[in-house]
Amino acid sequence: MKNTVLTFAQAKKEKQKISMLTAYDYSTAKLMNDAGINSILVGDSLGNVMLGYDDTISVTMEDMIHHTKAVARGAKDALVIADMPFMSYQTSVYDALVNAGRLVKEGRANAVKLEGGAEVCPQIQAIVQAGIPVCAHIGLTPQSINVFGGNRVQGKTENAAKKLLESAFAVQEAGAFAVVIEAVPEKLARLITEKLDIVTIGIGAGNGCDGQVLVYQDMLGMFSDFTPKFVKRYANIGELMTAAFRQYDSEVKSSDFPSEEHTYRIDDEVIEKLY
Ligand code: KIV
Numbered sequence: 554m555k556n557t558v559l560t561f562a563q564a565k566k567e568k569q570k571i572s573m574l575t576a577y578d579y580s581t582a583k584l585m586n587d588a589g590i591n592s593i594l595v596g597d598s599l600g601n602v603m604l605g606y607d608d609t610i611s612v613t614m615e616d617m618i619h620h621t622k623a624v625a626r627g628a629k630d631a632l633v634i635a636d637m638p639f640m641s642y643q644t645s646v647y648d649a650l651v652n653a654g655r656l657v658k659e660g661r662a663n664a665v666k667l668e669g670g671a672e673v674c675p676q677i678q679a680i681v682q683a684g685i686p687v688c689a690h691i692g693l694t695p696q697s698i699n700v701f702g703g704n705r706v707q708g709k710t711e712n713a714a715k716k717l718l719e720s721a722f723a724v725q726e727a728g729a730f731a732v733v734i735e736a737v738p739e740k741l742a743r744l745i746t747e748k749l750d751i752v753t754i755g756i757g758a759g760n761g762c763d764g765q766v767l768v769y770q771d772m773l774g775m776f777s778d779f780t781p782k783f784v785k786r787y788a789n790i791g792e793l794m795t796a797a798f799r800q801y802d803s804e805v806k807s808s809d810f811p812s813e814e815h816t817y818r819i820d821d822e823v824i825e826k827l828y
Contacts (some may be wrong), residue, residue: 554630555629555630555632556591556592556630556631556632557632557663558632558664558686558730558731560591560632561591561592561632561730561731561752562730562751562752564591564752564763564764565750565751565752565763570763570764570765571591571592571752571754571763571764571765572589572590572591572592572764572765573590573591573592573593573594573634573754573764573765573766574590574593574594574766574767574768574769574772575593575594575595575596575598575599575602575766575767575768575769576593576594576595576624576627576628576769577595577596577599577602577603577620577623577624578620578623578624578627579623579624579626579627580627581624581627581769582623582624582625582626582627582628582631582633583627583628585627585628585631585769586627586628586629586630586631590631591631591632591764592631592632592633592634592764592766593624593628593631593632593633593634594634594635594636594666594766595617595620595621595624595633595634595635595636595660595662596636596666596768597609597612597617597636597637597638597639597695597696598636598695598768599612599616599617599620600612600616601776601778602768602770602771602775602776603620604616608695608698609638609639609695609696609698610639610696610698610699611639612636612638612639613638614638614641614652614655614656616638617635617636617637617638617641617656617660618655618656618659618660621633621635621656621660621661621662622659622660622661625660625661625662626661632663632664633661633662633663633664634662634663634664634665634666634688635656635657635660635662635664635665635666636665636666636667637649637652637653637656637665637666637667638696639696642667642673642676643669643673646675646676646679649667649673649676649679649680650676650679650680650683653665653680653683653685653687654683654685657685663686664685664686664687664688664730665680665685665686665687665688666687666688666689666690666733667687667689667690668689668690668691668694668695668696668697669689669690669691669694669697669720670689670691670716670717670719670720670721670723670724671719671720671723673689673724674723674724674726674727675727677689677724677727677728677729678727678728681727681728681729682728686730687727687728687729687730688729688730688731688732688733688754689724689727689729689731689732689733690732690733690735691717691720691721691724691732691733691734691735692707692708692717692733692734692735692736692737692742692758693705693706693707693735693736693737693757694735695735704736704779704781705736706736706737706738706757707735707736707737708737708738708741709738714741717737717741717745718741718744718745718748721734721745721748721749721753722748722749725749725750725751729751730751730752731751731752731753731754732749732751732752732753732754733753733754733755733756733766734753734754734755734756734758734762735755735756735757735758736756736757736758736781736783737755737757737758737759738758738759739758739759739760739761740759740761742755742758742759742761742762743759743761743762746761746762746763747761752764754766756783757781757782757783758783767784767785768784771784771786772784772785772786772787772788773786773787773788773789773790773791774786774788774789774790774791774792775790775791775794776791777791
């Protein structure tokens with residue numbers, strides 16, 4: 554059955570945890586969908602893990618639409634959320650509306666995600682009013698890395714914690730159906746989760762959130778440029794891939810691949826006539 558914003562609301566009510574992973578292509582989305590993952594986030598983290606950028610700043614609307622289309626084809630049951638890339642919504646409510654519309658209409662996302670608190674509430678309100686569900690994102694918001702000066706834990710002082718709580722209430726008030734909380738101390742994320750009516754999805758925010766999200770290359774050991782403390786490695790697929798690539802390389806060079814088993818045949822009579 555398709556996961557929807559109603560499924561999210563129901564899960565919160567029934568205290569059932571929500572699973573979310575990032576994906577950027579059809580095959581991975583299909584595997585996650587078939588594993589029962591509730592929601593797939595086409596994160597702008599694709600800038601790091603798919604395109605090799607140092608951050609998410611350079612990701613474009615075209616990148617997001619391209620990858621969202623692929624994921625949407627594989628995610629029959631999972632709720633597909635597409636990230637709004639840097640400067641696709643900060644510039645104006647109008648831009649936010651147009652670009653959210655493109656992610657849903659061209660990318661076939663079920664919802665969009667954008668980063669920020671009170672400053673993006675007019676955008677959230679307008680997008681929701683246009684009929685597009687919005688997931689907010691507070692705490693460490695990677696598009697503002699140049700303001701933060703690095704990937705740091707957020708909300709540790711009284712002032713910062715108060716501001717985060719205010720941001721959470723603001724995005725809820727603006728109409729967001731969920732909020733991602735990134736790199737925030739567990740006790741603060743738990744408090745926010747208890748106070749909010751909408752779903753909280755944690756990443757580096759402890760076990761008290763309504764759901765969890767991870768970047769799939771991180772949890773599968775496929776990306777080693779940097780690994781945040783909050784990442785749990787569920788498998789070491791990166792090592793398996795490297796071993797398989799090495800074996801292929803060596804078998805091609807030794808002519809062990811392709812063998813009979815992977816080769817098409819033709820009658821000798823036919824081939825002899827060509828000599
Ligand atoms: O882009 C992304 O993958 C994200 C998650 C880290 C929440 O925003």
